Amino acid sequence: MTELLSTVHKNNTSTYLQLGGEAGIHKLVDRFYELMEVLCEARRVRQMHPPSLAGSADSLFKFLSGWLGGPPLFQQERGHPRLRMRHAPFAVSIVERDEWMLCMRQAINEQVDDAVLNAKLQRMFSEMADHMINTDGSRAGVAAPL
Template identity: 50%
Template structure:
């Protein structure tokens, strides 16, 4: 008998598909997420498929993404996109709303949320712009 994984505890394939559908639903409708929505193709089917396959393996289920595309190399694959703190926060806003709709143990929810926050922060490839102090002359 094998140990259960987060994938099993949240409901397997059906729960992951629902999570991904809700994530992209929020990305599509939330004005606060339009920055990251603009980075995607008009049709989200390919993005949905890839996120589903990635999350499946990441949560301990079948390694569908690796089987089809090889190692995720997420940071490298996202490097063509300008990702700063604002984009990370928009992504997490959509993911947090989607996660809130998937029934799961509160501790598992916290662990998954924290892990996704770390992953999203790892995707940042742009420096945060700070106000210039060069023009502040007294």
């Protein structure tokens, strides 16, 4: 997971800058959540979120800013991301992982024309999404008891 938190392109240009900095990350996040809202194939993962996706979008933007090599906004505001811990209240199975990745994959494909960068992002997000799986699916999509 530490490797996921320090991602810099081989020519020393951060992925954050390759995506267009703050504006590019906002565009990716906005499209990701638009897709989650409209794709029936993302129904279960959408139901895990609050009615308004604004707070989720803000958190994801801040996380991605630092994760992709830009300003560590999430860490400055909320500390270490601890992604699995923060997602522990939600049952995340392969189904939710796949639905989340469907939205992210499409958002990346729409925004990133560079094949090398696109493949790199697909791999990074896929590894992160795999890391979030915390159940076999028997209680998928349901908030876990505290």
